[in-house]
Amino acid sequence: MVSEAVSEPERQCIGCGRRGPQSGFVRLTLDQEVLPGRVVVASGKERKGRGAYLCRRKACLDRALHRRAFQRAFRTQVTVAEEEIAAALDIVDDV
Ligand SMILES: [Zn+2]
Numbered sequence: 001m002v003s004e005a006v007s008e009p010e011r012q013c014i015g016c017g018r019r020g021p022q023s024g025f026v027r028l029t030l031d032q033e034v035l036p037g038r039v040v041v042a043s044g045k046e047r048k049g050r051g052a053y054l055c056r057r058k059a060c061l062d063r064a065l066h067r068r069a070f071q072r073a074f075r076t077q078v079t080v081a082e083e084e085i086a087a088a089l090d091i092v093d094d095v
Contacts, residue, residue: 011053014069015060025053026088036077039070041088056089
């Protein structure tokens with residue numbers, strides 16, 4: 001028998017597909033006050049709307065951009081606040 005005890009929700013990076021606890025990711029959200037929507041870093045406790053998660057690695061941001069993973073995650077045409085997101089990644093130069 002398998003019983004799953006879920007304490008912390010698991011998130012998945014839209015860049016590389018890695019899964020893990022939310023604390024390891026940057027949360028992104030869609031700013032819908034502009035058209036097309038703009039993917040920005042979720043600030044604080046916004047709970048509404050769809051979110052997406054990205055590892056704290058520039059490589060994952062690049063990969064997500066390449067794969068158009070943002071459009072897929074938010075199911076719409078979006079633009080991406082690349083610089084803002086990159087700045088939020090606390091980039092460490094791991095490979
Ligand atoms: Zn990743």
